[in-house]
Amino acid sequence: MYGSMLFITNITSLVADPLSHEFMRKALLMSSLVAAVCGFLSSYLTLKGWALMGDAVSHSVMPGVVVAYALGLPFSLGAFVFGVGSVALIGFVKQKSRVKEDTVIGLVFTGFFALGIVLVSKIKSNIDLHSILFGSPLGISLSDVKQTVFISLLVLILLSVFRKDLILYCFDPRHAKTVGINVLFLHYLLLTCLSLAAVVGLQSVGIVLVVAMLITPGATAYLLTDDFDIMTIISVISAIISSVFGIYFSFWFDLETGGSIVLVQTFIFLFAFLFAPRYGIFKIKKLFSNY
Amino acid sequence: MDKLNYKSYRIEAENICVDYHGKVALYDANLRLKAGQICGLVGMNGAGKTTFFNALTGFVNISKGKIRINGESLKIAQQDQEIAYVPQSEGIDCQFPVSVWDVVMMGRYGSMNILRSPRESDIQAVKDAIERVDLMELSSTPIGNLSGGQRKRTFLARAIAQRASILLLDEPFAGVDIRTEKLISELFIQFKNEGKTILLSTHDMIHVREFCDLVLLINKTVVAYGETSEVFTPENITNTFGGMSPDVLFGPES
Ligand SMILES: Nc1ncnc2c1ncn2[C@@H]1O[C@H](COP(=O)(O)OP(=O)(O)OP(=O)(O)O)[C@@H](O)[C@H]1O
Numbered sequence: 001m002y003g004s005m006l007f008i009t010n011i012t013s014l015v016a017d018p019l020s021h022e023f024m025r026k027a028l029l030m031s032s033l034v035a036a037v038c039g040f041l042s043s044y045l046t047l048k049g050w051a052l053m054g055d056a057v058s059h060s061v062m063p064g065v066v067v068a069y070a071l072g073l074p075f076s077l078g079a080f081v082f083g084v085g086s087v088a089l090i091g092f093v094k095q096k097s098r099v100k101e102d103t104v105i106g107l108v109f110t111g112f113f114a115l116g117i118v119l120v121s122k123i124k125s126n127i128d129l130h131s132i133l134f135g136s137p138l139g140i141s142l143s144d145v146k147q148t149v150f151i152s153l154l155v156l157i158l159l160s161v162f163r164k165d166l167i168l169y170c171f172d173p174r175h176a177k178t179v180g181i182n183v184l185f186l187h188y189l190l191l192t193c194l195s196l197a198a199v200v201g202l203q204s205v206g207i208v209l210v211v212a213m214l215i216t217p218g219a220t221a222y223l224l225t226d227d228f229d230i231m232t233i234i235s236v237i238s239a240i241i242s243s244v245f246g247i248y249f250s251f252w253f254d255l256e257t258g259g260s261i262v263l264v265q266t267f268i269f270l271f272a273f274l275f276a277p278r279y280g281i282f283k284i285k286k287l288f289s290n291y
Numbered sequence: 292m293d294k295l296n297y298k299s300y301r302i303e304a305e306n307i308c309v310d311y312h313g314k315v316a317l318y319d320a321n322l323r324l325k326a327g328q329i330c331g332l333v334g335m336n337g338a339g340k341t342t343f344f345n346a347l348t349g350f351v352n353i354s355k356g357k358i359r360i361n362g363e364s365l366k367i368a369q370q371d372q373e374i375a376y377v378p379q380s381e382g383i384d385c386q387f388p389v390s391v392w393d394v395v396m397m398g399r400y401g402s403m404n405i406l407r408s409p410r411e412s413d414i415q416a417v418k419d420a421i422e423r424v425d426l427m428e429l430s431s432t433p434i435g436n437l438s439g440g441q442r443k444r445t446f447l448a449r450a451i452a453q454r455a456s457i458l459l460l461d462e463p464f465a466g467v468d469i470r471t472e473k474l475i476s477e478l479f480i481q482f483k484n485e486g487k488t489i490l491l492s493t494h495d496m497i498h499v500r501e502f503c504d505l506v507l508l509i510n511k512t513v514v515a516y517g518e519t520s521e522v523f524t525p526e527n528i529t530n531t532f533g534g535m536s537p538d539v540l541f542g543p544e545s
């Protein structure tokens with residue numbers, strides 16, 4: 001009796017104690033918001049097959065972040081400019097040369113990323129390379145919070161308003177075009193949202209891992225349902241859960257926070273991959289219905 | 292030019308050319324179709340059938356020539372929901388998490404508000420369309436769980452729900468069983484009687500004979516075009532298929 005009481009008190013304090021720190025509350029809230037944005041977008045990216053594009057955009061924002069810091073501008077502005085710029089450049093090179101698309105993507109984003117790293121080493125300022133590369137949700141400043149909230153809400157609103165158009169665009173752009181829907185606009189809308197999501201995502205998990213925030217939740221959800229709306233909900237929820245648990249794990253065991261968040265996401269995916277009712281390896285539903 | 296006379300054609304394609312990154316896929320193609328006509332588009336693999344549809348739906352830009360729909364530009368036709376397109380099965384992701392109902396509802400998007408929230412009339416149109424292709428009991432099924440023929444009917448229902456006056460169908464009979472084939476060809480006759488204009492590509496010569504008023508034989512350009520009874524001759528078919536004899540194509544003397 002006493003033992004179990006102690007156990008419960010222990011659990012409560014394990015969960016509650018970190019919340020007494022201001023930075024933990026902020027990290028949990030911000031990362032959940034960012035996770036919601038990335039999770040929402042993730043279902044589109046997974047279905048559109050834009051994983052590589054997500055990787056490209058998220059790496060390409062690096063020089064933008066550095067330049068913005070050096071000039072004292074909001075880092076999201078610099079990141080956004082370079083994110084969109086990389087996409088435009090990819091489109092341009094692809095159109096003007098015979099090189100295949102995935103090669104062009106790989107080529108452009110590594111170039112941008114390298115430029116970012118060189119800039120960091122050259123511009124001697126208080127830029128923390130580590131926090132750009134691996135995220136620092138525990139050290140978010142007030143101005144970062146404002147930017148993150150603003151961008152997140154913007155993306156959530158855009159994705160909600162154009163939700164059905166974007167589904168149609170991913171599913172059958174030809175039909176969209178035929179019924180007079182502006183496909184080019186939707187294409188750039190999705191790319192813009194991708195850039196913005198990468199910008200906020202890199203605070204949580206850093207440039208290197210932000211692509212995981214953009215594809216893993218969607219891929220997990222895709223294994224669990226055949227309904228787009230439910231897929232989006234699962235994707236958002238799994239992203240938020242990953243962020244919260246990731247941050248707690250990193251607090252309890254003193255782990256790198258970004259890595260910890262992504263690792264939880266990967267484990268959730270693995271679980272779905274093995275045990276999803278219809279599309280998992282073991283198809284648990286079948287086991288149940290047979291007996 | 293006499294506007295009225297011009298308007299009497301539903302589809303008017305004049306000398307259209309399409310190239311993909313400099314590689315010509317279709318050149319100098321002409322087509323004129325009126326209300327209530329069914330036209331078969333016949334040609335071998337890679338002849339440019341899908342490309343022709345892409346040009347007519349505006350999915351690819353034509354590098355030369357002119358397309359008029361009801362005497363107006365393609366853009367206006369798109370805004371007026373005049374053209375419905377039923378894709379070749381290879382053109383779509385069958386694992387996409389949407390249901391039959393969702394897909395058919397997409398036929399209505401063009402005439403809905405920005406949020407695409409369905410009105411009572413949209414719901415009715417979708418119901419009617421699904422009933423016409425006999426898929427009511429599968430309406431909430433994800434398209435990934437459908438057979439090829441059921442999927443074809445789903446996209447046909449989307450075209451019906453759109454209430455377009457022009458139907459473009461890329462190989463509507465590929466991989467369907469006899470029952471679905473009958474259902475689809477009966478629908479075509481109904482559409483014709485409703486005054487719709489239909490352009491369909493097919494590899495089945497029998498279908499062309501059965502219900503196509505006109506036939507367009509292509510091999511990167513128009514080989515022959517006209518009334519089926521006049522144009523659908525063994526010589527023309529042989530020319531279209533690069534010298535292959537019609538016997539090989541549909542058995543000796545059918
Ligand atoms: N997106 C594209 N990019 C480059 N080339 C293309 C593209 N689509 C088609 N082509 C080329 O254009 C030509 C015509 O192709 P199209 O798809 O129109 O043929 P089709 O008549 O529909 O053939 P099938 O009977 O196999 O469907 C082919 O040589 C093809 O390789």
Ligand SMILES: [Mg+2]
Pocket residue numbers: 340341342379461
């Ligand atoms: Mg084709």
